[in-house]
Amino acid sequence: MNEIRNFIQNITPINDSDWQFFSSKLQEVELKKHSILLKLGAVENHLSFITKGIVRFHVPGEEVDLTFGFLFENEFVTGYDSFLTQTPSEYQIETLTDTILWKISHKDLKEVYEKTSVGNIMGRKMAENMFLIKSKRELSLLSKTAEERYLDLFSYRPKLLQQIPLKYIASYIGVTPQALSRIRRRIT
CATH class of the missing domain: 2.60.120.10 (Jelly Rolls)
Structure with missing residues:
Protein backbone atom coordinates (compact mmCIF):
# COMPACT_ATOMS: atom_id res chain seq x y z
CA MET A 1 0.00 0.00 0.00
CA LYS A 136 -1.07 11.99 -26.32
CA ARG A 137 -2.27 8.67 -27.76
CA GLU A 138 -4.69 10.36 -30.17
CA LEU A 139 -2.06 12.85 -31.37
CA SER A 140 0.42 10.03 -31.82
CA LEU A 141 -2.02 8.14 -34.06
CA LEU A 142 -2.64 11.26 -36.13
CA SER A 143 0.89 12.64 -36.43
CA LYS A 144 3.44 9.84 -36.08
CA THR A 145 4.41 6.86 -38.17
CA ALA A 146 3.90 3.34 -36.89
CA GLU A 147 7.66 3.10 -36.38
CA GLU A 148 7.68 6.27 -34.27
CA ARG A 149 4.75 4.98 -32.20
CA TYR A 150 6.60 1.71 -31.63
CA LEU A 151 9.78 3.52 -30.56
CA ASP A 152 7.77 5.74 -28.20
CA LEU A 153 6.15 2.70 -26.60
CA PHE A 154 9.46 0.87 -26.43
CA SER A 155 11.24 3.82 -24.78
CA TYR A 156 8.40 4.19 -22.25
CA ARG A 157 8.77 0.72 -20.67
CA PRO A 158 11.32 -1.43 -22.55
CA LYS A 159 11.58 -4.26 -20.01
CA LEU A 160 7.85 -4.56 -19.51
CA LEU A 161 7.25 -4.60 -23.26
CA GLN A 162 9.07 -7.89 -23.41
CA GLN A 163 6.08 -9.34 -21.55
CA ILE A 164 3.45 -8.07 -24.02
CA PRO A 165 2.69 -10.32 -27.01
CA LEU A 166 3.67 -8.70 -30.31
CA LYS A 167 0.14 -9.07 -31.72
CA TYR A 168 -1.11 -6.66 -29.01
CA ILE A 169 1.72 -4.21 -29.64
CA ALA A 170 0.99 -4.32 -33.39
CA SER A 171 -2.70 -3.63 -32.76
CA TYR A 172 -1.83 -0.78 -30.37
CA ILE A 173 0.37 1.03 -32.91
CA GLY A 174 -2.14 0.36 -35.70
CA VAL A 175 -0.30 -2.17 -37.87
CA THR A 176 -0.44 -5.87 -38.66
CA PRO A 177 1.93 -8.25 -36.83
CA GLN A 178 3.80 -8.68 -40.15
CA ALA A 179 4.32 -4.91 -40.48
CA LEU A 180 5.55 -4.79 -36.88
CA SER A 181 8.09 -7.52 -37.71
CA ARG A 182 9.40 -5.37 -40.59
CA ILE A 183 9.62 -2.32 -38.29
CA ARG A 184 11.52 -4.31 -35.68
CA ARG A 185 13.96 -5.65 -38.34
CA ARG A 186 14.65 -2.09 -39.58
CA ILE A 187 15.33 -0.82 -36.06
CA THR A 188 17.69 -3.58 -34.90
Missing part, protein backbone atom coordinates in the same frame (compact mmCIF):
# COMPACT_ATOMS: atom_id res chain seq x y z
CA ASN A 2 3.01 2.30 0.35
CA GLU A 3 3.16 2.55 -3.46
CA ILE A 4 -0.32 4.08 -3.51
CA ARG A 5 0.47 6.59 -0.78
CA ASN A 6 3.70 7.61 -2.54
CA PHE A 7 1.78 7.99 -5.80
CA ILE A 8 -0.81 10.20 -4.11
CA GLN A 9 1.90 12.19 -2.30
CA ASN A 10 3.35 13.03 -5.71
CA ILE A 11 -0.05 14.40 -6.74
CA THR A 12 -0.91 16.25 -3.54
CA PRO A 13 0.12 16.03 0.13
CA ILE A 14 -2.18 13.71 2.10
CA ASN A 15 -2.39 13.83 5.90
CA ASP A 16 -2.49 10.70 8.04
CA SER A 17 -6.22 10.86 8.84
CA ASP A 18 -7.19 11.26 5.15
CA TRP A 19 -4.81 8.43 4.24
CA GLN A 20 -6.30 6.19 6.94
CA PHE A 21 -9.81 6.84 5.68
CA PHE A 22 -8.86 6.33 2.02
CA SER A 23 -6.75 3.21 2.65
CA SER A 24 -9.52 1.64 4.78
CA LYS A 25 -11.65 1.56 1.61
CA LEU A 26 -9.05 -0.32 -0.46
CA GLN A 27 -9.27 -4.03 -1.14
CA GLU A 28 -6.30 -6.07 -2.40
CA VAL A 29 -7.02 -8.39 -5.33
CA GLU A 30 -4.67 -10.91 -6.94
CA LEU A 31 -5.46 -11.94 -10.51
CA LYS A 32 -3.98 -14.51 -12.83
CA LYS A 33 -2.72 -13.73 -16.33
CA HIS A 34 -5.60 -13.13 -18.82
CA SER A 35 -8.18 -12.34 -16.11
CA ILE A 36 -10.92 -9.94 -17.18
CA LEU A 37 -11.05 -6.78 -15.05
CA LEU A 38 -13.88 -5.20 -17.03
CA LYS A 39 -16.05 -7.16 -19.43
CA LEU A 40 -17.52 -5.65 -22.57
CA GLY A 41 -21.03 -4.44 -21.67
CA ALA A 42 -20.44 -4.42 -17.90
CA VAL A 43 -20.53 -1.27 -15.78
CA GLU A 44 -17.19 -0.27 -14.24
CA ASN A 45 -17.58 -0.04 -10.50
CA HIS A 46 -13.95 0.19 -9.34
CA LEU A 47 -10.87 2.32 -9.59
CA SER A 48 -7.77 0.16 -9.09
CA PHE A 49 -4.09 0.78 -8.49
CA ILE A 50 -1.67 -1.72 -10.05
CA THR A 51 1.12 -2.74 -7.67
CA LYS A 52 2.24 -5.63 -9.87
CA GLY A 53 1.44 -6.52 -13.45
CA ILE A 54 0.35 -5.23 -16.84
CA VAL A 55 -3.17 -4.70 -18.15
CA ARG A 56 -4.49 -3.95 -21.61
CA PHE A 57 -7.56 -2.15 -22.90
CA HIS A 58 -9.15 -3.65 -26.01
CA VAL A 59 -12.25 -3.93 -28.12
CA PRO A 60 -12.88 -7.64 -28.69
CA GLY A 61 -13.23 -8.62 -32.34
CA GLU A 62 -14.32 -11.78 -34.08
CA GLU A 63 -10.92 -12.30 -35.67
CA VAL A 64 -8.65 -9.73 -34.00
CA ASP A 65 -8.93 -7.59 -30.89
CA LEU A 66 -8.24 -3.86 -31.21
CA THR A 67 -5.81 -2.94 -28.43
CA PHE A 68 -5.83 0.73 -27.49
CA GLY A 69 -4.00 0.94 -24.18
CA PHE A 70 -1.61 -0.62 -21.69
CA LEU A 71 -1.12 0.23 -18.04
CA PHE A 72 1.69 -0.88 -15.78
CA GLU A 73 2.77 -1.02 -12.14
CA ASN A 74 2.20 2.13 -10.09
CA GLU A 75 -0.63 3.35 -12.31
CA PHE A 76 -4.39 3.56 -11.78
CA VAL A 77 -6.65 1.50 -14.02
CA THR A 78 -10.37 1.80 -14.65
CA GLY A 79 -12.85 1.95 -17.48
CA TYR A 80 -13.10 5.63 -16.67
CA ASP A 81 -15.94 6.58 -18.99
CA SER A 82 -18.08 3.71 -17.69
CA PHE A 83 -16.99 4.48 -14.11
CA LEU A 84 -18.03 8.13 -14.36
CA THR A 85 -21.35 7.56 -16.13
CA GLN A 86 -22.16 4.16 -14.61
CA THR A 87 -23.09 2.91 -18.08
CA PRO A 88 -21.97 -0.29 -19.88
CA SER A 89 -18.41 -0.36 -21.15
CA GLU A 90 -17.73 -0.53 -24.87
CA TYR A 91 -14.40 -2.32 -24.31
CA GLN A 92 -12.66 -4.82 -22.04
CA ILE A 93 -9.75 -4.62 -19.67
CA GLU A 94 -7.68 -7.73 -19.04
CA THR A 95 -4.47 -8.67 -17.27
CA LEU A 96 -1.51 -9.65 -19.44
CA THR A 97 0.50 -10.95 -16.49
CA ASP A 98 -0.27 -12.11 -12.97
CA THR A 99 -1.44 -8.88 -11.37
CA ILE A 100 -1.98 -7.40 -7.92
CA LEU A 101 -4.42 -4.50 -7.57
CA TRP A 102 -5.80 -2.35 -4.77
CA LYS A 103 -9.44 -1.55 -5.61
CA ILE A 104 -11.87 1.07 -4.36
CA SER A 105 -15.54 1.03 -5.31
CA HIS A 106 -17.39 3.88 -7.00
CA LYS A 107 -19.47 4.38 -3.84
CA ASP A 108 -16.43 4.41 -1.54
CA LEU A 109 -14.52 6.81 -3.79
CA LYS A 110 -17.44 9.24 -3.67
CA GLU A 111 -17.27 9.01 0.12
CA VAL A 112 -13.53 9.77 0.02
CA TYR A 113 -14.30 12.84 -2.10
CA GLU A 114 -16.89 14.01 0.42
CA LYS A 115 -15.09 13.23 3.68
CA THR A 116 -11.43 14.04 3.08
CA SER A 117 -9.65 17.31 2.47
CA VAL A 118 -7.70 15.98 -0.53
CA GLY A 119 -10.20 13.64 -2.19
CA ASN A 120 -11.39 16.09 -4.83
CA ILE A 121 -7.85 17.25 -5.60
CA MET A 122 -6.74 13.62 -6.05
CA GLY A 123 -9.70 12.87 -8.30
CA ARG A 124 -9.20 15.96 -10.44
CA LYS A 125 -5.46 15.41 -10.88
CA MET A 126 -5.96 11.73 -11.78
CA ALA A 127 -8.66 12.69 -14.30
CA GLU A 128 -6.33 15.31 -15.77
CA ASN A 129 -3.58 12.70 -16.06
CA MET A 130 -5.91 10.25 -17.83
CA PHE A 131 -6.95 13.01 -20.23
CA LEU A 132 -3.30 13.80 -21.03
CA ILE A 133 -2.53 10.13 -21.71
CA LYS A 134 -5.55 9.87 -24.01
CA SER A 135 -4.67 13.10 -25.84
Whole structure:
Protein backbone atom coordinates (compact mmCIF):
# COMPACT_ATOMS: atom_id res chain seq x y z
CA MET A 1 0.00 0.00 0.00
CA ASN A 2 3.01 2.30 0.35
CA GLU A 3 3.16 2.55 -3.46
CA ILE A 4 -0.32 4.08 -3.51
CA ARG A 5 0.47 6.59 -0.78
CA ASN A 6 3.70 7.61 -2.54
CA PHE A 7 1.78 7.99 -5.80
CA ILE A 8 -0.81 10.20 -4.11
CA GLN A 9 1.90 12.19 -2.30
CA ASN A 10 3.35 13.03 -5.71
CA ILE A 11 -0.05 14.40 -6.74
CA THR A 12 -0.91 16.25 -3.54
CA PRO A 13 0.12 16.03 0.13
CA ILE A 14 -2.18 13.71 2.10
CA ASN A 15 -2.39 13.83 5.90
CA ASP A 16 -2.49 10.70 8.04
CA SER A 17 -6.22 10.86 8.84
CA ASP A 18 -7.19 11.26 5.15
CA TRP A 19 -4.81 8.43 4.24
CA GLN A 20 -6.30 6.19 6.94
CA PHE A 21 -9.81 6.84 5.68
CA PHE A 22 -8.86 6.33 2.02
CA SER A 23 -6.75 3.21 2.65
CA SER A 24 -9.52 1.64 4.78
CA LYS A 25 -11.65 1.56 1.61
CA LEU A 26 -9.05 -0.32 -0.46
CA GLN A 27 -9.27 -4.03 -1.14
CA GLU A 28 -6.30 -6.07 -2.40
CA VAL A 29 -7.02 -8.39 -5.33
CA GLU A 30 -4.67 -10.91 -6.94
CA LEU A 31 -5.46 -11.94 -10.51
CA LYS A 32 -3.98 -14.51 -12.83
CA LYS A 33 -2.72 -13.73 -16.33
CA HIS A 34 -5.60 -13.13 -18.82
CA SER A 35 -8.18 -12.34 -16.11
CA ILE A 36 -10.92 -9.94 -17.18
CA LEU A 37 -11.05 -6.78 -15.05
CA LEU A 38 -13.88 -5.20 -17.03
CA LYS A 39 -16.05 -7.16 -19.43
CA LEU A 40 -17.52 -5.65 -22.57
CA GLY A 41 -21.03 -4.44 -21.67
CA ALA A 42 -20.44 -4.42 -17.90
CA VAL A 43 -20.53 -1.27 -15.78
CA GLU A 44 -17.19 -0.27 -14.24
CA ASN A 45 -17.58 -0.04 -10.50
CA HIS A 46 -13.95 0.19 -9.34
CA LEU A 47 -10.87 2.32 -9.59
CA SER A 48 -7.77 0.16 -9.09
CA PHE A 49 -4.09 0.78 -8.49
CA ILE A 50 -1.67 -1.72 -10.05
CA THR A 51 1.12 -2.74 -7.67
CA LYS A 52 2.24 -5.63 -9.87
CA GLY A 53 1.44 -6.52 -13.45
CA ILE A 54 0.35 -5.23 -16.84
CA VAL A 55 -3.17 -4.70 -18.15
CA ARG A 56 -4.49 -3.95 -21.61
CA PHE A 57 -7.56 -2.15 -22.90
CA HIS A 58 -9.15 -3.65 -26.01
CA VAL A 59 -12.25 -3.93 -28.12
CA PRO A 60 -12.88 -7.64 -28.69
CA GLY A 61 -13.23 -8.62 -32.34
CA GLU A 62 -14.32 -11.78 -34.08
CA GLU A 63 -10.92 -12.30 -35.67
CA VAL A 64 -8.65 -9.73 -34.00
CA ASP A 65 -8.93 -7.59 -30.89
CA LEU A 66 -8.24 -3.86 -31.21
CA THR A 67 -5.81 -2.94 -28.43
CA PHE A 68 -5.83 0.73 -27.49
CA GLY A 69 -4.00 0.94 -24.18
CA PHE A 70 -1.61 -0.62 -21.69
CA LEU A 71 -1.12 0.23 -18.04
CA PHE A 72 1.69 -0.88 -15.78
CA GLU A 73 2.77 -1.02 -12.14
CA ASN A 74 2.20 2.13 -10.09
CA GLU A 75 -0.63 3.35 -12.31
CA PHE A 76 -4.39 3.56 -11.78
CA VAL A 77 -6.65 1.50 -14.02
CA THR A 78 -10.37 1.80 -14.65
CA GLY A 79 -12.85 1.95 -17.48
CA TYR A 80 -13.10 5.63 -16.67
CA ASP A 81 -15.94 6.58 -18.99
CA SER A 82 -18.08 3.71 -17.69
CA PHE A 83 -16.99 4.48 -14.11
CA LEU A 84 -18.03 8.13 -14.36
CA THR A 85 -21.35 7.56 -16.13
CA GLN A 86 -22.16 4.16 -14.61
CA THR A 87 -23.09 2.91 -18.08
CA PRO A 88 -21.97 -0.29 -19.88
CA SER A 89 -18.41 -0.36 -21.15
CA GLU A 90 -17.73 -0.53 -24.87
CA TYR A 91 -14.40 -2.32 -24.31
CA GLN A 92 -12.66 -4.82 -22.04
CA ILE A 93 -9.75 -4.62 -19.67
CA GLU A 94 -7.68 -7.73 -19.04
CA THR A 95 -4.47 -8.67 -17.27
CA LEU A 96 -1.51 -9.65 -19.44
CA THR A 97 0.50 -10.95 -16.49
CA ASP A 98 -0.27 -12.11 -12.97
CA THR A 99 -1.44 -8.88 -11.37
CA ILE A 100 -1.98 -7.40 -7.92
CA LEU A 101 -4.42 -4.50 -7.57
CA TRP A 102 -5.80 -2.35 -4.77
CA LYS A 103 -9.44 -1.55 -5.61
CA ILE A 104 -11.87 1.07 -4.36
CA SER A 105 -15.54 1.03 -5.31
CA HIS A 106 -17.39 3.88 -7.00
CA LYS A 107 -19.47 4.38 -3.84
CA ASP A 108 -16.43 4.41 -1.54
CA LEU A 109 -14.52 6.81 -3.79
CA LYS A 110 -17.44 9.24 -3.67
CA GLU A 111 -17.27 9.01 0.12
CA VAL A 112 -13.53 9.77 0.02
CA TYR A 113 -14.30 12.84 -2.10
CA GLU A 114 -16.89 14.01 0.42
CA LYS A 115 -15.09 13.23 3.68
CA THR A 116 -11.43 14.04 3.08
CA SER A 117 -9.65 17.31 2.47
CA VAL A 118 -7.70 15.98 -0.53
CA GLY A 119 -10.20 13.64 -2.19
CA ASN A 120 -11.39 16.09 -4.83
CA ILE A 121 -7.85 17.25 -5.60
CA MET A 122 -6.74 13.62 -6.05
CA GLY A 123 -9.70 12.87 -8.30
CA ARG A 124 -9.20 15.96 -10.44
CA LYS A 125 -5.46 15.41 -10.88
CA MET A 126 -5.96 11.73 -11.78
CA ALA A 127 -8.66 12.69 -14.30
CA GLU A 128 -6.33 15.31 -15.77
CA ASN A 129 -3.58 12.70 -16.06
CA MET A 130 -5.91 10.25 -17.83
CA PHE A 131 -6.95 13.01 -20.23
CA LEU A 132 -3.30 13.80 -21.03
CA ILE A 133 -2.53 10.13 -21.71
CA LYS A 134 -5.55 9.87 -24.01
CA SER A 135 -4.67 13.10 -25.84
CA LYS A 136 -1.07 11.99 -26.32
CA ARG A 137 -2.27 8.67 -27.76
CA GLU A 138 -4.69 10.36 -30.17
CA LEU A 139 -2.06 12.85 -31.37
CA SER A 140 0.42 10.03 -31.82
CA LEU A 141 -2.02 8.14 -34.06
CA LEU A 142 -2.64 11.26 -36.13
CA SER A 143 0.89 12.64 -36.43
CA LYS A 144 3.44 9.84 -36.08
CA THR A 145 4.41 6.86 -38.17
CA ALA A 146 3.90 3.34 -36.89
CA GLU A 147 7.66 3.10 -36.38
CA GLU A 148 7.68 6.27 -34.27
CA ARG A 149 4.75 4.98 -32.20
CA TYR A 150 6.60 1.71 -31.63
CA LEU A 151 9.78 3.52 -30.56
CA ASP A 152 7.77 5.74 -28.20
CA LEU A 153 6.15 2.70 -26.60
CA PHE A 154 9.46 0.87 -26.43
CA SER A 155 11.24 3.82 -24.78
CA TYR A 156 8.40 4.19 -22.25
CA ARG A 157 8.77 0.72 -20.67
CA PRO A 158 11.32 -1.43 -22.55
CA LYS A 159 11.58 -4.26 -20.01
CA LEU A 160 7.85 -4.56 -19.51
CA LEU A 161 7.25 -4.60 -23.26
CA GLN A 162 9.07 -7.89 -23.41
CA GLN A 163 6.08 -9.34 -21.55
CA ILE A 164 3.45 -8.07 -24.02
CA PRO A 165 2.69 -10.32 -27.01
CA LEU A 166 3.67 -8.70 -30.31
CA LYS A 167 0.14 -9.07 -31.72
CA TYR A 168 -1.11 -6.66 -29.01
CA ILE A 169 1.72 -4.21 -29.64
CA ALA A 170 0.99 -4.32 -33.39
CA SER A 171 -2.70 -3.63 -32.76
CA TYR A 172 -1.83 -0.78 -30.37
CA ILE A 173 0.37 1.03 -32.91
CA GLY A 174 -2.14 0.36 -35.70
CA VAL A 175 -0.30 -2.17 -37.87
CA THR A 176 -0.44 -5.87 -38.66
CA PRO A 177 1.93 -8.25 -36.83
CA GLN A 178 3.80 -8.68 -40.15
CA ALA A 179 4.32 -4.91 -40.48
CA LEU A 180 5.55 -4.79 -36.88
CA SER A 181 8.09 -7.52 -37.71
CA ARG A 182 9.40 -5.37 -40.59
CA ILE A 183 9.62 -2.32 -38.29
CA ARG A 184 11.52 -4.31 -35.68
CA ARG A 185 13.96 -5.65 -38.34
CA ARG A 186 14.65 -2.09 -39.58
CA ILE A 187 15.33 -0.82 -36.06
CA THR A 188 17.69 -3.58 -34.90
